[in-house]
Amino acid sequence: MDFKALFTRIMNGNIVLQILCGMAAGIFLALAWPEAGKAAAILGSLFVSSLKAVAPVLVFLLVCSSLAGKKQDSQTNMRAIVLLYLLGTFAAAVVGVLASFLFPSKLLLVAAAGSTNPPGGIGEVLKSLVFQIFSNPVKAIAEGNYIGILAWAVALGITLQRAGDTTKALMNDVAEGTSKIVQIVIRFAPLGVLGLVAESVATTGFASLLSYSHLLLVLVGAMLFVALVVNPLIVFLTIRRNPYPLVFTCLRESGITAFFTRSSAANIPVNMNLCRKLGLHEDTYSVSIPLGATVNMAGAAITISVLSLAAVHTLGIPVDIPTALLLSVVSTIGACGASGVAGGSLLLIPLACSLFGMSNDLAMQVVAVGFIIGVVQDSAETALNSSTDVLFTAAACIAAEQVDESVDDDEGEFARESA
Template structure:
C-alpha cells in the first residue's frame, strides 16, 4: 500500500486531479445513490483549505515582513495596478458584450432573506471595518483584510525582534506550509467528491433554460482569461504570455473552479507561486490580498446580469451610464466576498444605477444562484488564477528591467 501511495504521489497533481474529476463524473452518472458518501470528501477538502488558509496567511505574512531586508524592493505597487487594470477591463468586457449580445431574463424569486448592501459607500464602509476587526474574530471568520492588517503590523514590529524570535516564526511558517502541502495532496480525492456532489445533486437540466445567459457570461470570462489577461501580461513582460497563463489556469484555476472560493484557494496559489520561484516577500501578501480585491470574474457577473435586467425591462442605457457601470462593477467587485456567490449580492447595487427596484434586482440575484453551478465556478477560477498570473507578471517585469 505504501508503494502504491508513493507512486500515486509521483504523478503530477494536475493529472491526479483530472483522474479525480473523471471518477467523480462516472460515479455520479452511474451509481449516485450507492456511493452518496463520496460527497463527504469534497466537504472535508474545502473545510481543510478554509481551516488552514487564515492561519497560513497570518504567519506567512508576519514572517515575510519581519525578515524583510531594508532596502529590498517588492512589487506590490505594480501588482495592485495590475489587479485594478484587470478588474476594470473585465467590467468593460462585460458591458461591451452585453451591448453586442443582449439577453433577456426569465425572472424568478426565492431570495427574499438575502440583504444586499445599500450603496457603494456601504461596501467601502464594510471594507474599512474589516481592517480594524478583532484579530481572533478575523481568524475565525476568515476576514483576510483584517488578517493582513494584523500580520503587517506584527511583521513591522517584529523586524526589531531578536534573531531567535524571527527563527521561531520562520520555523512555524515552514511547519504550516508543510501542512498545506499535505492538504493539497488530497485535492484529487476532494475534487472527486465535489464533482460527484455537484452532478448528483444539481444535474445540468436546470441550466438549459438559461443557456444564452450562461454563454454570454462564460464567454466574457474566457475572453478575459485567454485574451485580455495575456495582453496585459505581454505589455508588462514583452514575452509570450500563454505558457504562464495556461499554467495558472491549470494549476490554480482547476481547484478554484471546484472549491468556488478564492479564500479556500489561497494555499494552492501560495504553493504555485513558490513553484514558480517568485519572491516570497511579495506573493505572501499579494495572494491573500488578491483573493479579496482582484475580482475580474465578479466584475463580469455584475455588469452582465445588471445589463440583462435593464434589457429585460426595456431600459435604454446611454454610453455615459455604461461607462459608470464599468467603473462601478469594478469597484463593487473589489468589495465582493471571497466565498461562493459573493458577487451576486452586489447586483442590486449596480441595478440601482438604472432605477431598477430592489425586488426586481433580487430576482436577478435568484437567477444568478440558479446558474451558479457554472457561473460562480468559472468566476472563481478566473479570479484566483489571475492572482498568481499578475503576481508572476510583476515579478517577470521587474527581473526584465533589472537585466537591462
C-alpha cells in the same frame, strides 16, 4: 500490495490528472447511482471545510512572517502589482459590459427573494471595508474576513521587523508548518471534487444549466476573452515579450485547481507553490498572492456586470454609455469587496442593480439565478481570479528584473566609455 508505495505515488502524482479523474468518477457515480452521489456530498463538504478552516490562518502567518523577515533594502514591487490588479479588474468589468450589449441575455425573474442583506450602495461597501479592516484579529480569522486578516498581518509583520532573529525564525517555521498542512489537504482534492460533482449532478442534473445556457456562454466567453486576450495584452505591455507561455502556465497550474475548489483563498497554497516554481521573489509573492485573493477579482467583475445587465435587458431598461461606464466602475469596486470564497461575488449584484432603480427584492432574484448557474459560473470565475494573481505577480517581477538588467547594462557601458 504495498499500500505505503501506493500512498506515496498518489501523494506525488499529478494533482490535475487526479482531479479530472475525481470529476469523471463523480459524474459516473451520480448518473449510475444518484443516492450514492448525494451521499458522497460529505467528501466535498469535508474538503471545502478543511480548506476554509486553514486558509485564514495561513494568510495571516504567511504575510506576517514575510513582512517580519523582510530586509530593509528588499524590493517587493507591490505598487506595480496592485496597479495591475486594479487595471485587470476594471478591464474585465468593461469586457463584461460589452459582452452583455453584444449578446444580450434575459432571465426568468420568478425566483423567491432571499432574506440576505446585500450592500445598498458604494458608500456602504466602503464603510463595510473600513469596519473589516478594524475587526478583532481573532474574529477576523474565525469568520474568514481577509481584509481584516491582511490589515492585522501587515501591522504585526511591520512591527516585528525589529524583533530578534529567533522570533522571526519561529514565525517562519510556523508559517512553513501551516503551509505543509494545507499541501496535504490539497492532495485530497480528487476526493473532494468527486463529492462536489456527484452531489451537484445527482441533485440538479444538467437541466438547471440548460435553461440558462446563453447566459452561461456570455459569462464564460467573457472570462475566456479576458484570460486569453485582455490579460496577455496587459502582461505584454508590462514585460514587452510574448506573454502566452506564462499565461498558459498560470491557467494550467493554478486555474484548473481553482476551477474545482471554487475559492481564491483556498487556492492560495497552490499559487504560492507556483510562484516558487517560477522563481519569483518570496518577499513579493507571499504578500501579493493573499492580497490578490482578496482584491484581484476580474471574474467577479464580469459576473456582477453581466448578471446585472441581463436583468436590465429583461426589464427593458435603456442604458446609455455613461451609465455603462459607471456600471464598470461600480462592478470593479464591488468585485474588490467580494470575498474569496465560493459565491462571494453574487451578493454584490444588488449594488450594481441599484444603479438602474431596481428594488432589492428584484435584485435578489437575480442573485438566485446566479446560484442556479453557480456550478459553472463560480468555477470559471475563480479560475480566472486565482490564475491572474500569479500572472500579474510574475509580470511585475519580470518587469522589475528587466529594469535592473537595463540599469546594469547602462552602467557597464558608461564604465567602458569612461575607460
